[in-house]
Amino acid sequence: MTTLAKRRPAPPRHRSWPWCRLCSGIALDLGSTRTRAWTSGRRTILDVPTVTFPASPGEDATCPIQRGTIVDTPGTARMLDRLLAPRLPRHGRPLLILTTPVLGGVAYRAEARTAVEVLRPRTVLTVPTARAVAVAAKADLARPLLVVDLGAHLTEVTLLVDGAVTDARRTALGTSDLDDRTAPTRITDAVVAMVTGMLDQDHTPHTLHALRRGTLLAGGGALRADLTGPLGEGLRAPVRPVRAPHTAAVRGAAQLLRAAHAHPSSTQASDAPRHRPLHGAL
Numbered sequence: 519m520t521t522l523a524k525r526r527p528a529p530p531r532h533r534s535w536p537w538c539r540l541c542s543g544i545a546l547d548l549g550s551t552r553t554r555a556w557t558s559g560r561r562t563i564l565d566v567p568t569v570t571f572p573a574s575p576g577e578d579a580t581c582p583i584q585r586g587t588i589v590d591t592p593g594t595a596r597m598l599d600r601l602l603a604p605r606l607p608r609h610g611r612p613l614l615i616l617t618t619p620v621l622g623g624v625a626y627r628a629e630a631r632t633a634v635e636v637l638r639p640r641t642v643l644t645v646p647t648a649r650a651v652a653v654a655a656k657a658d659l660a661r662p663l664l665v666v667d668l669g670a671h672l673t674e675v676t677l678l679v680d681g682a683v684t685d686a687r688r689t690a691l692g693t694s695d696l697d698d699r700t701a702p703t704r705i706t707d708a709v710v711a712m713v714t715g716m717l718d719q720d721h722t723p724h725t726l727h728a729l730r731r732g733t734l735l736a737g738g739g740a741l742r743a744d745l746t747g748p749l750g751e752g753l754r755a756p757v758r759p760v761r762a763p764h765t766a767a768v769r770g771a772a773q774l775l776r777a778a779h780a781h782p783s784s785t786q787a788s789d790a791p792r793h794r795p796l797h798g799a800l
Contacts, residue, residue, distance in 0.1 A: 542606055543613040543779060544637065545771035546598075547647070548630060550583045550671035551694065552738075553597065554768040557605045558612075558775070563765055564601060571596050585690045586619045586672040588626060594633040602637055611640035613778060615771045617647045620676045620686040643778070646683050648676035650770030651736040655760040662728035666709055666749075666757075667767075668739025670694040673705060675712045679724050687712035693739045702744045710752040732756040736766040 545556040548568065555564045569579045570593030582590035582597065606612055614634055618627055627644055634642060648665035657663055659681035667674045671692040677685040689708045696702055713733075716725045733753060739745050740763035750757040760766045 542610040543615070543775045544602060544606075544639070545615050545768050545775045546634070547617045547650075547765075547768040547771065548583055548588070548594070548633075549669060550581070550585060550692075552670070552764075553601070554765055555602060556768055556772040556775075557602065558779070560605070563768055564605075565765065566601060569597065570594070571600050584671065586622060586626070586669075586688070588629040588633065591629045591633050594629075595636040598633060599636045606637065611638055613641050613643070613775065614639040615643045615645060615775045615778070617650045617767045617771050618644050619672065619688070620646045620648055620674055620683055621688050643774075645771060645774060646676065647736075647767045648674065648678060648683065648686070649681065650767045650774070651734065651760060652678060652681070652770070653773050654766040654770035655734055655736075655758075657734060661731060662724040663731065664713070664725070664728040664733045666733055666735050666737075666740075668693065668705065668709075668735060668737040668742075668745060668763075670738060673709060673737075673739070675709060675716070677716060677720075677725055677728060684724065685716050685720065687715060693737075693742065693745075702742070703748055705739065706745060706748045706752050709749055713753060729753065729755045732758045735759040736763045738764045740764075 543558040547554045551568055553566055553568045568581060568583050570582050570590060572579060580590060580593060582588060582593040588594055614637065616630055616634065618630065631642055647667055651665050651667065652659060652663055659678065663678045665676045665678060669692045671690070671694055672688060673691055674686060674688040676683055689712070691705055691708055696705070713729065717729070733755065735746060735757050740759040746757055746759060762769070
């Protein structure tokens with residue numbers, strides 16, 4: 519007599535990314551004037567002014583991030599909730615990759631993580647903006663690389679060696695400060711001075727090799743010929759604006775997000791959200 523084998527129950531069907539509750543993700547770049555985000559499954563980048571939504575009628579919208587510092591954490595959270603919560607799967611716990619100013623320090627990361635909790639992330643990974651830019655540019659990180667981020671309110675110069683931040687400088691000066699009375703050379707001179715300081719204090723050949731290789735330019739300022747031309751002349755070295763430099767950081771974070779989903783063992787879901795750096799910063 520033949521015994522029929524007991525049928526095994528069919529395994530639960532895995533919903534495709536991004537609608538799987540455990541596979542949704544957000545790449546986020548919080549700038550002083552623009553916030554840019556990419557959510558899994560979307561083809562376009564959300565690019566909006568960094569302004570708060572009033573908590574109650576009669577209040578004015580304000581700028582919650584100034585010169586690379588989060589000055590209004592609850593306002594930042596309200597902005598993110600309004601912009602991104604409707605774009606996430608219902609009851610989802612997204613993996614969130616957040617770009618951070620290289621010299622933002624622990625204080626910036628703490629305030630940013632508090633703000634993004636409104637999105638109920640299961641894991642928050644932080645990545646230095648310069649590293650995200652290099653990823654977006656598909657740069658060879660096995661060689662030293664200089665990255666200059668010409669933002670609206672902040673300009674950063676970062677040296678990456680083997681993909682890690684080894685030196686960084688910044689100035690609270692950006693393209694929004696340029697007007698009829700302020701020449702673009704004020705920014706280019708500041709960048710040249712920062713790179714010169716890095717060269718003087720680097721007892722290895724890394725900074726010099728990175729400079730000769732060509733400086734990678736990102737941020738909205740990289741779209742301005744009146745900045746990129748004089749900067750190359752001042753550095754006496756080639757400068758290479760990345761494609762769509764104003765969105766390079768969020769695009770790099772999105773690539774890292776896709777890589778994290780492709781290797782989910784490193785970011786398995788848990789009941790409590792986790793927070794850790796994706797790559798070390800100063």
